[in-house]
Amino acid sequence: MMRSAAMDSFRKRLLFFYFGSGQFRYGIAEVFRHVLNGLDKQRYDLFLVITGTLNESVDNLSADVTVIELGHEGLKKSFLPLVKAIRRIRPDLVVSAMVHPNVLAALARLVSRYDCKLVLTVHSVITPQLENMWSEKQGRMIRKAVQLTYPSADHLVYVSRAVKEDFEKYFSRLPGVSVIHNPVLKESALPEPDFTVKEPGLIAVSSRLTGYKKIDEAISALQFLEERYHLVVMGDGPERGRLEALVAELDLDERVEFTGYVDDPFAWYRKAEIFVLPSVWEGFGNVLIESMACGCQVVANASAWAPPEVLGYGEYGFLYEGGQPEALASAIKKAATEPKPKEKLLRYAQRFTDKRVAREYEQLFDSLVGSPRMNSSESQ
Structure with a gap:
């Protein structure tokens, strides 16, 4: 026109x-x-x-x-x-x-x-x-x-x-x-989740590797989870060397993968079963919605300001007390064994x-x- x-x-x-x-x-x-x-x-x-x-x-x-x-x-x-x-x-x-x-x-x-x-x-x-x-x-x-x-x-x-x-x-x-x-x-290009490609036990995190993002908490949580759980860390930053040293110290080399910066995190979201946001604070937390739209169950720090609100205070995801890797591991287990209904999560993500x-x-x-x-x- x-x-x-x-x-x-x-x-x-x-x-x-x-x-x-x-x-x-x-x-x-x-x-x-x-x-x-x-x-x-x-x-x-x-x-x-x-x-x-x-x-x-x-x-x-x-x-x-x-x-x-x-x-x-x-x-x-x-x-x-x-x-x-x-x-x-x-x-x-x-x-x-x-x-x-x-x-x-x-x-x-x-x-x-x-x-x-x-x-x-x-x-x-x-x-x-x-x-x-x-x-x-x-x-x-x-x-x-x-x-x-x-x-x-x-x-x-x-x-x-x-x-x-x-x-x-x-x-x-x-x-x-x-x-x-x-x-x-x-809206014109929403992710199309394919649940047949989901890898059971695959946990994803995606952020700049800085202190307040608390990626070390996600790594430490693996100690309290069965060996079938493994973690992919998307992103780069000043904390990477320390985090890699922590993986070696905890003997988790076979269960943690560092990808560095990735152009398309959605490719990993489609494969991951669970997404984790252990950050100490977030004003919103876009990654929660991005991963949810790809069919991930999501877990976030309950004390990180906005994430509980974004997750409907537990209706659309799982919350744990930040600073406690064992509590994070427990929330991950619950997300895997008592998942939120997939269609409910996809509909919710499309509000954003x-x-x-x-x-x-x-x-x-x-x-x-x-x-x-x-x-x-x-x-x-």
């Missing part, structure tokens, strides 16, 4: 601001990609503004999204280019994600003196970052920056109730808020698609900038 100038005049301009360079993958990039793909292109003009420079095209992003690379490393150098981008694009609404980019986006809108709405999205629980990732000085500076800038936004979106409750322990005077769970799957979640964002955007309306002659 040809789009007329009249139709264009009713369309709203949305600018998504992303802090990154090199590749547009993982984490926030995946969330933005799914939302951008799911939004109605007949109603919105979509712009993705990236602080750095990409070394490859954005994979599987709708051709209707205009990608703008600011070409600067770091947020400070990106500030004035973002101000100029806002003035040039003249968006009806700006969407940003994560603390530092959110602060920059709020300041850039102010300096641009352009009257547009601002939606800040919050993806991480802040307590463990204050306790484990940021120095005391950094924590004070971040809290002050949030207190000064977030109240100027028009709306906050939390990716889980756990993130909302944790964030609001520290900050007041916030604007209107919503909880919108992450889009994880592409790009189209479904984009409809929630559209309702929010329309409440802030108005809903584009076209008469029948303009829509033909």
Whole structure:
């Protein structure tokens, strides 16, 4: 269908601001990609503004999204280019994600003196970052920056109730808020589980190999499981050497495989019987839905903030008390011997698609900038 100038005049301009360079993958990039793909292109003009420079095209992003690379490393150098981008694009609404980019986006809108709405999205629980990732000085500076800038936004979106409750322990005077769970799957290309290829006893984990992801807990749990259980570890990171040493120390070399980074974790999800997320904290936990959509039974740390919420507090998965490898082993056994109904899990996973979640964002955007309306002659 040809789009007329009249139709264009009713369309709203949305600018998504992303802090990154090199590749547009993982984490926030995946969330933005799914939302951008799911939004109605007949109603919105979509712009993705990236602080750095990409070394490859954005994979599987709708051709209707205009990608703008600011070409600067770091947020400070990106500030004035973002101000100029806002003035040039003249968006009806700006969407940003994560603390530092959110602060920059709020300041850039102010300096641009352009009257547009601002939606800040919050993806991480802040307590463990204050306790484990940021120095005391950094924590004070971040809290002050949030207190000064977030109240100027028009709306906050939390990716889980756990993130909302944790964030609001520290900050007041916030604007209107919503909880919108992450889009994880592409509605037009949902995984097709084949339960005939499932390998009994195969446990999968997938994450960057860093301390708070607690992959060592999944390895240690194998000591309390029969030899038929074996573990595949997808991902790489600074903890890999220590984890490989732990495998050798526990004499588990024949039962643990390190794949390194894999382009297609879904290939392993299709084969695995059980997926485990032992992470100490998660703002959401996309891998829970990804693996579930491939027919895995899922097990997660009950103290990791969002995972219990994502798993319906045990209705769609198995929870255990984190920090106890034996408790994890017990949950894995239960997942294998008393599995959740497969069809129930597949239906649940399909709630987290790009189209479904984009409809929630559209309702929010329309409440802030108005809903584009076209008469029948303009829509033909």
